[in-house]
Amino acid sequence: METRIDEIGDKIYRLSTFVPDIVPPSGFTFNQFLIMGDDPLLFHTGLRTMFPLVSAAVSRIMPIDKLRWITFGHYEADECGSMNEWLAVAPQAEIAHGMTGSTVSLIDMADRPPRVLSNGETLDIGGRRIRYIDTPHVPHGWDAGVIYEETSRTLFCGDLFTHVGNGPAMVETEIVSPSLAAEDIFGFTSLGPTTAPTIRKLADLAPRMLAVMHGSSYAGNAVVALQDLASAYDTRLRAAMA
Numbered sequence: 749m750e751t752r753i754d755e756i757g758d759k760i761y762r763l764s765t766f767v768p769d770i771v772p773p774s775g776f777t778f779n780q781f782l783i784m785g786d787d788p789l790l791f792h793t794g795l796r797t798m799f800p801l802v803s804a805a806v807s808r809i810m811p812i813d814k815l816r817w818i819t820f821g822h823y824e825a826d827e828c829g830s831m832n833e834w835l836a837v838a839p840q841a842e843i844a845h846g847m848t849g850s851t852v853s854l855i856d857m858a859d860r861p862p863r864v865l866s867n868g869e870t871l872d873i874g875g876r877r878i879r880y881i882d883t884p885h886v887p888h889g890w891d892a893g894v895i896y897e898e899t900s901r902t903l904f905c906g907d908l909f910t911h912v913g914n915g916p917a918m919v920e921t922e923i924v925s926p927s928l929a930a931e932d933i934f935g936f937t938s939l940g941p942t943t944a945p946t947i948r949k950l951a952d953l954a955p956r957m958l959a960v961m962h963g964s965s966y967a968g969n970a971v972v973a974l975q976d977l978a979s980a981y982d983t984r985l986r987a988a989m990a
């Protein structure tokens with residue numbers, strides 16, 4: 749396995765590791781995003797077993813001990829499995845996450861106390877502002893959240909829009925259908941009455957780009973993609989309740 753690096757925005761790097769053994773023959777990617785600023789921020793740590801690969805990739809971009817912020821969407825192995833390995837190699841690094849994840853998991857599981865972010869709070873990483881947004885249970889996990897980089901208007905949407913395969917780092921072709929196909933395989937979304945409204949609120953941010961954790965990132969009409977995804981989940985919820 750190798751970790752590929754692509755700069756998908758100005759000093760926004762996508763680190764992508766393709767695992768062919770997951771849902772063969774398509775395979776599956778695990779992506780982390782490094783957002784450079786005076787205080788660089790990593791969104792998703794990657795699996796604990798992938799730490800050697802991901803940390804080597806980050807070190808090709810910057811000295812890893814200069815990492816300042818470690819963030820992720822929710823408490824799961826691919827999102828934060830190597831957080832303590834990162835804390836060990838980056839002495840100034842702090843984990844930043846929402847209130848639920850911090851109090852339920854991180855205060856106990858992380859080797860240093862997390863910086864707790866309230867819903868809508870922005871983090872100044874030196875030259876960029878990162879907004880944290882709670883999205884409880886969307887797509888899964890009651891501690892779920894996303895981050896939004898205000899200058900490039902990039903929504904780092906975590907497991908939303910998950911799709912299989914090893915496509916290009918960035919596409920403009922629609923990603924809603926591939927994500928619904930992945931939903932049929934994995935059932936990763938906690939489908940409920942707040943699913944679609946939560947996704948529509950993300951569309952209201954008017955993002956220009958979607959940074960996707962599993963699959964290609966998206967530089968087409970991100971607002972329409974979010975609205976279409978919300979509508980598709982609405983349809984599925986109505987069908988499930990019928």
Ligand SMILES: [Fe+2]
Binds near residue numbers: 822
């Ligand atoms: Fe997840």
Ligand SMILES: [Fe+2]
Binds near residue numbers: 961
């Ligand atoms: Fe994930």
